[in-house]
Amino acid sequence: MADLIQLLVAGVSIGAIYSMIALGFVLLWQTSNTINFAQGEFVVLPAFVMVFFHLILEWPFLPAFIATIVVSSFLLGWVVRKVLIARLLEQGLLPLIIATIGLALFIRYSLQVFWTPLGLYFPPVFPRVTIQLGSVSLPMEELLNLATAGLIIFAVHLFITRTKIGWGMQAIAQNRPLAAVLGIDVSRLVTLIFILNAALAAVAAILIAPIYLVKYDIGISLGLKAFYAAIIGGFNQIRGAFLGGLLVGVVETLSAAYISNEFRDGYALVILILVLMLKPEGIWGKKEEWA
Amino acid sequence: MTREGLLVRRFVPLLVLCALLVLPLGLEQYKLFVGSLVLVYVIAAIGLNLTLGYAGQISLAHAAFLAFGAYSVAILQPHGIPFELCLLIGAAISFVFGLLIGFPALRVKHHYLAMVTIGFTIIVFLCLRNFPAVTGGSFGIPGIERPDWGVVSFESDRAYYIYTLLWAVPALASAYWIKNSRWGRAFKSIRENEMRAEALGVSLRNYKLMAFAIGAAYAGVAGALFAPLLGYIDPPAFYIERSIQFLLIVVIGGLGRFEGPIIGSIVVVVLPEILRASQGLYLIIFALSIMLMMLFMPKGLIGLWDLFIERFAMPRDASRAHRAAE
Numbered sequence: 067m068a069d070l071i072q073l074l075v076a077g078v079s080i081g082a083i084y085s086m087i088a089l090g091f092v093l094l095w096q097t098s099n100t101i102n103f104a105q106g107e108f109v110v111l112p113a114f115v116m117v118f119f120h121l122i123l124e125w126p127f128l129p130a131f132i133a134t135i136v137v138s139s140f141l142l143g144w145v146v147r148k149v150l151i152a153r154l155l156e157q158g159l160l161p162l163i164i165a166t167i168g169l170a171l172f173i174r175y176s177l178q179v180f181w182t183p184l185g186l187y188f189p190p191v192f193p194r195v196t197i198q199l200g201s202v203s204l205p206m207e208e209l210l211n212l213a214t215a216g217l218i219i220f221a222v223h224l225f226i227t228r229t230k231i232g233w234g235m236q237a238i239a240q241n242r243p244l245a246a247v248l249g250i251d252v253s254r255l256v257t258l259i260f261i262l263n264a265a266l267a268a269v270a271a272i273l274i275a276p277i278y279l280v281k282y283d284i285g286i287s288l289g290l291k292a293f294y295a296a297i298i299g300g301f302n303q304i305r306g307a308f309l310g311g312l313l314v315g316v317v318e319t320l321s322a323a324y325i326s327n328e329f330r331d332g333y334a335l336v337i338l339i340l341v342l343m344l345k346p347e348g349i350w351g352k353k354e355e356w357a
Numbered sequence: 358m359t360r361e362g363l364l365v366r367r368f369v370p371l372l373v374l375c376a377l378l379v380l381p382l383g384l385e386q387y388k389l390f391v392g393s394l395v396l397v398y399v400i401a402a403i404g405l406n407l408t409l410g411y412a413g414q415i416s417l418a419h420a421a422f423l424a425f426g427a428y429s430v431a432i433l434q435p436h437g438i439p440f441e442l443c444l445l446i447g448a449a450i451s452f453v454f455g456l457l458i459g460f461p462a463l464r465v466k467h468h469y470l471a472m473v474t475i476g477f478t479i480i481v482f483l484c485l486r487n488f489p490a491v492t493g494g495s496f497g498i499p500g501i502e503r504p505d506w507g508v509v510s511f512e513s514d515r516a517y518y519i520y521t522l523l524w525a526v527p528a529l530a531s532a533y534w535i536k537n538s539r540w541g542r543a544f545k546s547i548r549e550n551e552m553r554a555e556a557l558g559v560s561l562r563n564y565k566l567m568a569f570a571i572g573a574a575y576a577g578v579a580g581a582l583f584a585p586l587l588g589y590i591d592p593p594a595f596y597i598e599r600s601i602q603f604l605l606i607v608v609i610g611g612l613g614r615f616e617g618p619i620i621g622s623i624v625v626v627v628l629p630e631i632l633r634a635s636q637g638l639y640l641i642i643f644a645l646s647i648m649l650m651m652l653f654m655p656k657g658l659i660g661l662w663d664l665f666i667e668r669f670a671m672p673r674d675a676s677r678a679h680r681a682a683e
Contacts, residue, residue, distance in 0.1 A: 150648060154651060171647070179637035294472075329483050
């Protein structure tokens with residue numbers, strides 16, 4: 067029983083980080099019909115940037131963290147949107163998918179060649195102590211990761227549902243031409259979404275970096291998990307991305323522990339395929355609604 | 358359009374490509390090995406071009422289909438089953454799984470389909486890795502032999518190039534036939550507008566399933582030829598990166614164009630060999646050029662040839678009419 071609770075917490079904790087990555091993914095799709103196959107690399111690059119500021123330049127944590135968010139929001143948000151995506155949107159979905167695959171390869175190989183093909187150690191953000199609750203011992207790190215990710219997702223939720231800019235984003239998601247007619251600056255808001263996505267990915271990167279080693283090729287599996295989370299939860303809801311992420315995290319952790327570790331990457335997939343066959347709009351997704 | 362224009366447009370690229378297929382026979386051993394690899398990729402890419410280029414169904418499961426072909430040969434051949442039969446079995450398995458993977462395509466599109474097919478590739482990869490009794494597990498299967506007919510053996514790289522050519526030519530010919538048959542037209546009609554196609558009496562279900570199954574069967578054949586070419590196969594050779602590689606081949610060459618898979622395969626296989634000295638840099642340049650290409654040449658390299666023809670070989674009006682007809 068104690069084992070089960072510990073595994074559940076571990077699963078929910080890693081799942082919350084997947085949720086953050088999935089959330090940006092869903093926002094991009096909703097507001098700009100961009101499927102970002104480089105989403106995993108959007109997490110890896112900030113992790114390396116953080117290594118640069120924090121470990122190489124030896125800045126204290128907070129300035130390094132802020133610098134990382136600023137740099138990756140600029141590069142992966144603004145630059146990617148202006149240089150790559152803006153021109154591609156007219157050409158349909160497929161060129162966009164391929165171009166983001168190209169972007170993913172570009173980031174991955176650049177890090178491998180110009181930086182290092184090895185995994186880099188990253189110091190834990192939160193203290194590595196365990197809290198003892200009866201027979202259950204819970205790592206502080208997992209709880210704080212969960213709390214951080216949960217808070218940030220909740221903040222994004224409030225931003226989208228309670229602010230004027232958020233309403234504008236919802237309007238774009240529902241009907242882009244109409245939103246434009248009503249005087250919403252579509253292009254500006256979409257750029258903002260790109261920046262938001264990059265920032266979310268950067269925070270996820272800093273939470274996940276101490277768990278995995280910082281390595282050029284971890285983006286593939288991270289991006290896939292975010293994608294699973296988005297699809298399982300439903301592509302049109304923040305709640306969906308959140309719950310989808312948690313589900314992927316929990317299923318992965320529990321099944322790796324109780325069934326077999328070899329097929330670890332496969333279990334979430336089975337759910338994914340079932341969801342797609344039975345309810346393609348996602349477990350919590352609805353067809354025409356958002357946020 | 359003038360008849361000559363049409364002839365130049367259609368047949369010059371074809372002639373050039375045929376020459377490219379035969380020319381490597383004059384080369385030395387290692388280059389012939391690379392040449393055979395190109396042919397194997399061409400066969401697999403033809404299949405993906407059918408699924409994605411003509412029928413418009415994105416598939417990232419091609420690495421898995423390649424694996425079915427390769428593992429069929431690697432597993433069955435040591436039991437004394439002739440290579441050709443193994444190849445056909447591999448193609449048949451791929452065909453059946455292609456049908457199965459086609460079913461989700463009836464319900465979901467674009468990125469969802471991309472995801473389902475990636476998922477399939479991962480599941481096949483995990484199975485290959487985790488059933489060592491059959492597949493050799495992560496160590497793979499070494500010592501896969503090239504076909505030997507008793508009278509002629511295809512052991513050398515030169516002979517094996519000829520052997521792959523023997524399969525590549527009918528693959529190309531059948532693809533050309535499919536393209537111009539009612540099947541090809543039905544596929545294209547689905548790509549352009551599903552609803553309209555259905556209204557005109559094209560059975561979406563049957564044709565979509567077939568687009569996947571036939572595409573997969575080509576990959577199965579390619580996989581069967583791939584295994585003895587390398588002589589050794591292991592699961593990582595059939596992971597997502599391989600699927601993405603095929604996707605890039607088809608797009609770089611020119612989606613939905615007959616010449617596309619050939620041009621794409623040559624670029625994707627031969628360029629790294631030439632730039633081997635700067636291996637890492639090559640990958641970066643490659644990734645960059647994919648993005649640039651999508652930005653400025655979404656129709657692939659064959660699109661360049663089209664532009665050239667439009668500029669120099671065809672009168673303006675004719676070229677416009679031709680483009681409209683495509």
